[in-house]
Amino acid sequence: MSAAEARVSCTVTDGVADVRLDRPDKLNALDQPMFEALVDTGLRLAEEPAVRAVVLSGNGRAFCAGLDFGAFRAMADGTRSAERIPATDRPIGPARARGQQAAHVWTALPVPVIAAMHGVAYGGGLQIALGADIRLVAPDARLSVMEVRWGLVPDMTGSQLLPELVGRDVAKELTYTARVVSGEEAAALGLATRTEPDPRAAALALATEIAERSPEAVRAAKRLLEAAGRVDLATGYEAEQREITALIGTPNQVEAVESGMAGRPPRFTDPA
The missing domain is CATH 1.10.12 (Lyase 2-enoyl-coa Hydratase; Chain  A, domain 2)
Structure with missing residues (x-):
């Protein structure tokens, strides 16, 4: 099994695809194999006519902690620059960069995608969830547009999707400050659809209901x-x-x- 294949698990039961980020020891942090696995999984599901709905969640204690710290170290020591960020010649709609594709592939899927969020969803992890149609979040989850904290900007479709969800002014405030919001506040802002005590169980139930239509x-x-x-x-x-x-x-x-x-x-x- 390749590193990419080990990063995401996917099973399909009665028309519902259960997709799980599966790097729990790193809070499902995003590295290149994780990006590849997310894109490959989404593209594969798009070609499966028996899939009627998708649940996207994280294994372990978090949905996704964002970019792996190794990538930040590489930026700081100069071994990873903008010119070295992997791109692709296989665009998914308007998304050409691999990080954008890891989020946009869920929007591009022909069937509804429900993100179930618990623990943390920071930076790129939050942007992946923004690619879903519906976001169910634990009340005590922590979400943040974290990029400015690291001297960056949201570059995985988030800068374009956030204003649509929460309004331009709120999107600016969240982005400029990188502040952490709870699941309850995220739902109040429109960043999440609603809170659920067990977001994954609720997402699977909702996906099953959709799959019956x-x-x-x-x-x-x-x-x-x-x-x-x-x-x-x-x-x-x-x-x-x-x-x-x-x-x-x-x-x-x-x-x-x-x-x-x-x-x-x-x-x-x-x-x-």
Whole structure:
């Protein structure tokens, strides 16, 4: 098993992919093998039609402590500079740098992704969670846009996503100060969707509920909601009509209606 393969575990049960950052002795800190494992896992799941929802969590005492301290040491002694930061010729949407891809790959997945956050989610770890559709967080979790503390800026999509979630002024305050917020404050700010005593259990339950819906409808809904506010209204309205026209009369849409009318659980098939 390669270092990258050992960094992330992934199992799929009944349409739900359970993805876990698996470097617990380092609080799941991000090193190059972890970046590679996150990207590879996301890309692999994107090609699996039987996957209907994804739960992203961290093994051990934390979600992710951010960049590995070895990377900071390399920056300080000059062995790692901007010119040496690994890039890729395999872009994922607008994300070209590997760190950006480790976060954006979850946004790019065609199915919903739920991040379950406990312990700490600092810096790059928080930015990875921002790539999820939904973030469930333990009340006592600690989150921080930590980069300025180390003389850096959020460079894993966070500078673009934070203002959308919490507002531009709050995003600036969190970024300029690098202050740590609790899970409760994160939910109040919009940085997290809501708090849960056991975020991973709640995320798995929510993913299971989503996996019981028509998979084509859920995928279409994600496409529409990801575009909302990022395209003009005319484009968004046109996309709505295109998506619903493509859904009406399909086997799974008919099954949704028939099972609902009969009061029985639906039997959906996965997209080809």
